[in-house]
Amino acid sequence: MSILKKFGKAPSPQHQQEIEKSKNFRDGKFQNLSFTPQLTEGMTVPKVLFSFLFQKKSGTKPSHPIPSVKTDLLNLPADQDILVWFGHSSYFIQLDGKTFLIDPVFSGFGAPFPGMNKAFQGTDPYTVSDFPAIDYLIITHDHYDHLDYETVVELIPKVKTVICGLGVSAHLEYWGYAPEKIIETDWHVKTELENGFTITTTPARHFSGRGVTRNKTLWVSYVLQTPTMKIFIGGDSGYDTHFAEIGNEHGPFDLAIMENGQYDSRWKYIHSTPEEVWQETKELKAKRLFPVHSGKFDMANHPWDEPLKMITALSNSSGIPLITPMIGEVVRLKDETQSFTDWWKMVK
Numbered sequence: 001m002s003i004l005k006k007f008g009k010a011p012s013p014q015h016q017q018e019i020e021k022s023k024n025f026r027d028g029k030f031q032n033l034s035f036t037p038q039l040t041e042g043m044t045v046p047k048v049l050f051s052f053l054f055q056k057k058s059g060t061k062p063s064h065p066i067p068s069v070k071t072d073l074l075n076l077p078a079d080q081d082i083l084v085w086f087g088h089s090s091y092f093i094q095l096d097g098k099t100f101l102i103d104p105v106f107s108g109f110g111a112p113f114p115g116m117n118k119a120f121q122g123t124d125p126y127t128v129s130d131f132p133a134i135d136y137l138i139i140t141h142d143h144y145d146h147l148d149y150e151t152v153v154e155l156i157p158k159v160k161t162v163i164c165g166l167g168v169s170a171h172l173e174y175w176g177y178a179p180e181k182i183i184e185t186d187w188h189v190k191t192e193l194e195n196g197f198t199i200t201t202t203p204a205r206h207f208s209g210r211g212v213t214r215n216k217t218l219w220v221s222y223v224l225q226t227p228t229m230k231i232f233i234g235g236d237s238g239y240d241t242h243f244a245e246i247g248n249e250h251g252p253f254d255l256a257i258m259e260n261g262q263y264d265s266r267w268k269y270i271h272s273t274p275e276e277v278w279q280e281t282k283e284l285k286a287k288r289l290f291p292v293h294s295g296k297f298d299m300a301n302h303p304w305d306e307p308l309k310m311i312t313a314l315s316n317s318s319g320i321p322l323i324t325p326m327i328g329e330v331v332r333l334k335d336e337t338q339s340f341t342d343w344w345k346m347v348k
Contacts, residue, residue: 008171065122087296140235167217251285261294
């Protein structure tokens with residue numbers, strides 16, 4: 001395998017012409033709803049790199065393995081409505097007879113080169129061989145910690161349909177996915193799926209790119225409507241007006257799955273702090289919150305368990321129930337009485 005293949009491929013000229021019809025594509029790239037610099041004012045790439053490499057806080061990586069549970073996904077009863085998390089932003093949903101896999105990363109790395117952004121010890125007990133057939137593989141954007149080359153290539157025989165934002169299909173087709181298996185959409189597009197399921201592609205405040213060129217593919221969130229539940233799949237996003245807009249148009253939600261980790265004051269526009277996640281969840285009108293984007297990779301300068309500690313404190317003070325499973329633990333999606341341990345406290 002060529003390392004270069006991991007970087008993906010730009011859309012063909014014909015595909016690019018279709019992409020440029022999007023009202024979100026201006027001045028040669030996709031745009032956020034609001035002005036969104038990748039670094040906070042006064043920050044430069046050299047400053048951020050120096051701080052990240054030489055001024056790291058203690059505790060950004062756990063000193064002991066992350067605990068996990070190995071659930072037999074291949075033999076789940078078909079009538080069970082469950083969610084299983086695999087660390088960071090990767091999770092499996094079986095709901096109303098359909099299976100979904102979101103942003104799977106099982107290569108052990110959240111970067112194109114071995115040794116870069118290595119997963120915490122204990123966070124990779126699952127491999128693609130552990131999964132049943134997947135009705136819908138959902139990709140929120142093309143960053144390496146969400147779109148993992150090794151994982152999605154190995155998944156090809158198991159995946160019926162892929163859902164992604166504009167431009168991302170170019171990577172997937174380059175890696176072997178048949179074009180007819182891919183649903184690629186813009187923000188605010190509702191897609192009818194099978195058996196009463198729909199998925200609506202909604203905005204996020206982030207960026208994209210697997211190399212030097214950025215924002216040539218679209219970063220998205222999703223509203224997943226099944227026959228019995230409505231779930232918000234948040235992807236990566238900084239705080240902005242779109243959360244309230246999505247809540248007003250599509251809410252209330254039975255569950256919001258929200259990025260909660262890898263935040264920093266130096267890139268405050270593209271990732272959300274726990275306090276912002278809490279505000280976003282309220283604006284979405286969500287009944288429960290599942291915080292993700294933590295527990296597997298060291299991509300920021302906060303202690304690895306800080307996002308979970310902070311969001312738990314916010315939940316205790318203001319009442320929206322949290323879903324905080326261990327990696328591999330079964331979450332019963334329709335059991336609002338299910339409780340979870342503060343598993344991060346077990347990691348010394």
